Amino acid sequence: MIEKVNPAHPDKIADRIAGAIVDLAYQTEENPKIAVEVLIGHGKCHAIIETTAFIDREEIAKAIGRIAGMLDLEIDVVRQDKLLAKNQEGKIRCGDNGIFMGMPLTKEQLELSRIARMLYSSFEADGKYILDGDRLIICQSHASSDLIRRLFPDVVINPLGDWTGGTDVDTGAVNRKLGSDMADSVTGGGLHGKDLSKADVSVNIHAFLKAQHTGEPVEISCAIGDEFVDGIPYEKIVEEAREFIWSVGGFEKFAEWGLF
Template sequence: MIEKVNPSHPDKIADRIAGAIVDLAYQEENNPKIAVEVLIGHGICHVIIETSAALSFEEVRKAIKRIAGDVKQDIVVVPQDEELAGNQAEGIRCGDNGIFKGLPLTDEQLKLSKIVRGLYEKYPTDGKFILEGERLIICQSHAKTDELKDLYPFAQINPLGDWTGGTDVDTGATNRKLGSDMADSVTGGGLHGKDLSKADVSINIHSFLKAQQTGETVELVCAIGDEEVDGLPYSEIVEEARDFVNQLGGFEKIAEWGLF
């Protein structure tokens, strides 16, 4: 079984804002150090940014407005801790401790991802979905149940009735929908709002991609400062993740749907 949410779900709006801010850092530096946390809901967006890059407040505000609309913005920017920054002073090394498990995607997971993406083209508003065997549950805001029944006559649709959704109904926070983003893969941290030196980004991506290539479960562990993980230089894993992120269109883009 698998749950998937679309890019207009409040948690994904938070992930997308965090990703957009990381994208801004990469416009300033090739290898910035940045971590972003976002909490949004009911007309206010709180953002905390730890960064080595000199970000433009104006560009950060524009990114939040573009993704979340006219919300009150509470932004805190602080430099990265000097001692932690020293870990990367002489080259790219693992930026955090972590445990990771990558698993091959199932046909069920791929099927739901295709359904949700197709629905989002027609209904680009808050939605969350579950597929368990033949049971499809569709919770789609701003869509009439009868319309959805025509598309998916055997689905369970909007069990509590039509609903509005969005950040005026619920709050969103970064990295709260990792099951949607990574399927059965497991991480001790979060995928979004961080630079590529962070294991939570690069080793998660490496584990996921290796699992798809081999068809087998991949289990890895790392410590902050590691120069090698999974028999590879950590810098190689970072470049693999950079290529993957760039192919998807950046950190904001990967935040929309996660890894699949």
């Protein structure tokens, strides 16, 4: 049993905005320290950005407008805490405490990911999808039910009827759809809106990739400042995550679908 939401879902719009802002930080520094929170809905967007990197507010506003349209913006940019920044000086160390479990993806999870992407490419509107064995539930705004039924004759579509979708119907917040992004994998934090030093990003990616490679569950714990995690130098885990993020097109693209 698995649920996926598509990139037009309000929570994913918030994730994508946060990812785009992290991308901006990496354009100015090789290893910035940044954490972004975004709340969006009903014509407004509030972004709080804690960062070591200089990011032009106009570029932030452009990124938000490109992803979410014209909104009333409240953008707060603050420097990272001095003591926390000092802990990271001189070497890449684990940037957070956390517990993580990577799980191999099931055929059911991979199939729903395929279906979700196909529907999004067709409609590019807010959608949420559940697959539980043979039962497929599609909640898709701005969609032709007849067209969907041609593809999936036994599907349940919009059980309560048509709906508008988007941020004028629902609010969005960063990291609120981790089940959609991670399937059965488990994290104490969130994937989006953070730099690669954060375990919530790099250790989650490492645990997930290791589980896909081994076909077995992976359990990892770490503490802020650790130089080795899962028996590996932390800087190697960061580089593994960097390669994965760049392979999908950056933090904003990563935020569209998460790990699968």
